[in-house]
Amino acid sequence: MQPLPLRVADADDWSWQLRAAVTTVGELERHLALTDEERAGALRAEAAGLPISITPYYLSLCDPREPSCPIRRQCVPHLDESARVPGDLDDPLGEVAHEVAPELVQRYPDRALLLVTDRCAVYCRFCTRSRMVGDGGGARSDEHLSRAFEHLASHPEIRDVIVSGGDPLAMATARLARLVERLRAIPHVETIRLATRVPVTLPQRITDELLAALRPFHPLWVMTHFNHPKELSPLAVRALTRLADAGFPVMNQTVLLRGINDEPATLEALFRGLVRARTRPYYLLQADPVVGTSHLRTPVSRGIELMGALQGRLSGIALPKLIVDTPGGMGKVPVGPDYVVARRPGETDLRTHRGVVVTYRDPPA
Ligand SMILES: *Cc1c(COP(=O)(O)O)cnc(C)c1O
Numbered sequence: 082m083q084p085l086p087l088r089v090a091d092a093d094d095w096s097w098q099l100r101a102a103v104t105t106v107g108e109l110e111r112h113l114a115l116t117d118e119e120r121a122g123a124l125r126a127e128a129a130g131l132p133i134s135i136t137p138y139y140l141s142l143c144d145p146r147e148p149s150c151p152i153r154r155q156c157v158p159h160l161d162e163s164a165r166v167p168g169d170l171d172d173p174l175g176e177v178a179h180e181v182a183p184e185l186v187q188r189y190p191d192r193a194l195l196l197v198t199d200r201c202a203v204y205c206r207f208c209t210r211s212r213m214v215g216d217g218g219g220a221r222s223d224e225h226l227s228r229a230f231e232h233l234a235s236h237p238e239i240r241d242v243i244v245s246g247g248d249p250l251a252m253a254t255a256r257l258a259r260l261v262e263r264l265r266a267i268p269h270v271e272t273i274r275l276a277t278r279v280p281v282t283l284p285q286r287i288t289d290e291l292l293a294a295l296r297p298f299h300p301l302w303v304m305t306h307f308n309h310p311k312e313l314s315p316l317a318v319r320a321l322t323r324l325a326d327a328g329f330p331v332m333n334q335t336v337l338l339r340g341i342n343d344e345p346a347t348l349e350a351l352f353r354g355l356v357r358a359r360t361r362p363y364y365l366l367q368a369d370p371v372v373g374t375s376h377l378r379t380p381v382s383r384g385i386e387l388m389g390a391l392q393g394r395l396s397g398i399a400l401p402k403l404i405v406d407t408p409g410g411m412g413k414v415p416v417g418p419d420y421v422v423a424r425r426p427g428e429t430d431l432r433t434h435r436g437v438v439v440t441y442r443d444p445p446a
Contacts, residue, residue, distance in 0.1 A: 122158035161376035173369040175410025185229035198247035203282035245276035258294040284320035310350040325359040332363035345390040362401035393434025
């Protein structure tokens with residue numbers, strides 16, 4: 082077992098990072114001292130289900146000797162993935178049921194989700210789409226997406242398209258640019274969002290070439306996915322800075338994960354670090370009840386407690402909304418501590434972050 086040589090871990094070539102991604106137990110074993118549970122989990126992942134893929138860069142953030150490392154727990158399989166608990170679902174957000182065309186999911190009148198590939202740079206062990214990612218199809222062909230584009234073009238109420246997968250930034254630049262160009266050509270599509278974990282797992286992907294290819298199609302928003310302050314490496318911060326400099330508003334969605342980021346100090350460091358990198362903490366997501374992820378999930382009450390601890394400690398721009406994406410795909414619900422302690426006609430009692438109760442009087446009717 083040897084740590085990766087720094088020169089290799091820092092290799093600034095994103096396609097090399099993808100080619101050199103660790104995908105087998107044997108390779109993992111060369112870089113990390115695996116526990117028996119990790120080894121058994123990795124053998125299971127090799128055989129079936131959500132595959133293994135970890136870029137040399139993301140692997141270099143893992144502690145080779147410490148199995149509780151918050152990076153390692155996100156990407157290295159564990160035998161606990163074989164557990165099935167009540168409430169577990171293969172497709173927690175009912176995306177298959179809400180497909181309006183192949184690869185197009187619509188759960189809200191004004192927004193749609195377009196799944197353009199099944200590939201990611203790193204397969205996260207808590208993936209919401211473990212039912213389909215890494216299945217081997219790769220980037221979806223223009224022909225395969227033609228019905229999705231027809232649906233988008235013929236529904237003028239859709240103003241916001243979220244391009245996801247898999248990871249759209251794992252696609253070749255020319256192909257991604259063509260896809261974004263096609264979306265931009267639909268007059269009523271105002272906002273295009275690229276949902277990507279590449280700034281976290283493969284920051285080398287944010288090249289000048291990529292930015293130049295996408296820039297003509299603004300407004301393009303980037304929705305990224307940092308879960309732990311350790312992920313805000315100099316390379317990741319450089320990627321976020323490049324995106325901001327190229328005019329992309331960058332939003333972050335953190336998934337709340339047990340033993341990884343479910344402490345107030347961890348979330349505080351993460352959210353402050355993101356703001357310093359000009360990235361807005363947008364959502365803190367309750368983990369979806371995906372089959373095989375119960376060991377990584379927290380009770381909803383923990384998220385509410387954490388929000389209570391952070392309210393008042395962090396500025397409004399650093400504090401995301403806590404969201405439960407309801408099982409079955411009925412939509413996202415914001416949750417949090419109750420700050421309204423009593424309501425009377427014309428008066429509301431509010432509890433402040435200092436614990437003081439203050440009455441607000443409504444204007445005369
Ligand atoms: C999460 C999601 C959205 C976007 O929700 P926002 O709250 O606008 O970020 C849109 N469509 C689907 C299917 C989603 O899962």
